Amino acid sequence: MTQTTSFDAFTMWKNVYEKTESTWRDAIQDTLGKESFAESLGQIQSQYLQYQGFVNKMTESYLKQANMPSRDEIANVASLVINVESKVDDLEDQMDVYKIDTSREIEQLRKGLNNLDKKLDKVIELLNKSIVAQNTPKVTDGPLTTTALNATSTKK
Amino acid sequence: MVTLDTKQFDNWIDRLSEDKNIQQIKRLTEVISSDAEPEVGQTPKEVIWTKNKSKLYRYQPAIKKTNKVPILMIYALINKPYILDLYPGNSLIEHLTNKGHDVYLLDWGTPGYEDRNMKLDDYIVDYIPRAVSKVLKTSKAKDITLLGYCMGGTMTAIFTALYPQLPIRNLILMTSPIDFKDAGHYSNWLDKRYFQLDKLVDTLGNIPFELIDFGNKLLNPISNVVGPYISLADRVENEDFVLNWKLMQKWLNDGIPFPGESYRQWIRDFYQDNKLINDQLTVRGRKVELANIKANLLNISATRDNIALPQQIAPLNDKVSSKNKTLHIVETGHVSVVTGRKAINEIHPYIEKWITDNSK
Structure with missing residues (x-):
């Protein structure tokens, strides 16, 4: 029995490579x-x-x-542009910080105003109560009551 | 009159075109010379910040982010940004974003001659902190995960050590050399007595990628130069293999120049003087102490890596103060830790799970 094997250049290259490499x-x-x-x-x-x-x-x-212009001279111009860009970047960063600071301050101011508003409301409420109390005749038991009532009716 | 019977010759030619070897040669020639390069870096992204040539990308902004801790990726200065987003189905970035992570990448851009004075200090102190700040602002997150690949990982580790006050929750380093005591052949070739570092930087400005690539290929010349073509010839009929081969070749041969002063620093302070692991490195006058790293650490090392050797990676785990630290060793090489079948099936899911577990 005969066995025919076709020539395969790639297998040969691979074998040569592997043997050489090792x-x-x-x-x-x-x-x-x-x-x-x-x-x-x-x-x-x-x-x-x-x-x-x-x-x-x-x-x-x-x-x-x-x-x-030489390469150095062109590179110098590029460096100037980069420096400007760097400054813009720094400004942007500072703006971010400024924005954060400003919004924090505004928030604090808003809270302060709210508190002030509430306090003012309380003051007004107390003032109103005090005015009402001043204008309202005192109602108490005993002879004073009668006097007060008489005074009220006299006014009417 | 002489008549020439060409029938036999024609038959031979016809048979020749059907020959398997001839077809392989034809395809091999096409792949090497005329086929289009694969389109890399396809995951959708938006630019959220730029500085000089650098850009900060946010990937797949339209996808809902289920993981609240954003990930900032930092890669080596000599690579291009697509190495972590190589191809659909073969991309670490795509894998992470599809799982709901908010992924950002700091693209260094291609340095021009005007950037030859850029030091590692500049990248570590002027670029990375800003990028971190932009990521935290965009994501509205309280913490961040940093992922560094190769030299980018070394820079990320230095940054983390310099800024312990920043909310860096997780630190992932992939094949990032830290200890340069034994850097394989590089330790010999970069010997101060023979390697003319200053003259090289002063003459060339930026160091061309071809020079770096020459050094990498010289580590194992036969298998790095001839090997890929033998593999291609052997499996040229397998289209999946051909695609992966092209992707790998694009990664390996498509680098960018190394900014001169950064190269000087990288070779002198790291390869020649081994300052980082010995707490002798200073960055813009500040001492870098790796013990300042307290973030959860995942340090990945590849056993067949001949660029960042396993013995250069492992010592970091003994230096950091992190309570949660893992040294993950994988049976693969420097590039295939990020791309290829093993990376897709094992490494990407492992990283994703580790990040998820440590971001709750």
Whole structure:
């Protein structure tokens, strides 16, 4: 009995990858963990930064000669806008605090007025009672009662 | 006269187009070169505050909020905001909002050259407190839950330690490095003797994403560079897999520059001097003491994470004063803690339940 297997490129790639990865994993991790690797990275970084610094200087010099704004100058303008926006934000925050304070004060004032109103109502009520009491003849037992009654009838 | 019989050649060509390998190659080429990128960050949101390039979003404002404690999410400075809202059905934000949580996210925006002087201090003292205040004001809540991812979590922990008087009820950190004593290969590569930090920042201003990405890929070069394409070739006929692959690639390759001064501080104070865990870090002149953290803490660590190693995450739980603190370890990687099947089925529901339990 014969068995035919078709060629599958993807399975082959996967197998190659898995075998390579498992074979090299430890060796690569060992290398990455070595101090000498960090030193090499540092050297590459240094060269790259030297090149980049040179490009930055050249670009800046060219822009200056061409009377064009440099990246720094444009960034300064952006910073000014950000500062203004920051101040607006601060003002908004202060307005919020002010709003809270104002509404708290108004609320306290309203309560105070309500209390005053109630007190005034009481005072008026007491005054009314006192006036009524003054104008109303005193009704008591005994001879005074008769006198009072006579006085009332005389007035009529 | 010579006649050429091309019938056999035509047949071979016809058979070739039906060949499984050829079809796979065709699809693989399409996915890598011509397919549209998936649309990310689709959960509806509104902007409630802006500052410089930053925006504060509130998600799904139309959905009724059944949980009274709002959640503010803070992510790493080199990512884009959609990483926590990757795709419908594969989004932590969507999951939480659908469960009735009031979710906010502080989008850092893309820094320009004018932002190269922004320090971590500026983000922690000028941006996060304002965002917290806006969230509390918008939600009319008394407490807040903070959720930080990766470096965003480290910044959130620092903020929580600096402002113990704020009503921070819960603190959730996802793969956020705190102790940099052993940061794996980074500890070696960022060695002060070889890594020219000052020269790098002074020359470049902001640090390009490609440089950060190069370092991340170098941690495991073969599996990070070749591995994804082997997986794609193997399962290119599975459309669900292809979608997830594209999402993962978009996340990994779609970063933003690191503001120069923040990078200088991040590398020097954290990777080189390990100040945070040792209570030596100062932010705008104020000492950061992690023991000031009293909020309920959920600290999530991923075992296969080679960017924020488990040993960098766990020590926080020993430093904080929180009575309720959990170290949750998941068998996954740095990105798949937020996105992918395991995140959808296990991690998102776990976080949602923890927040609900601790928000009553």
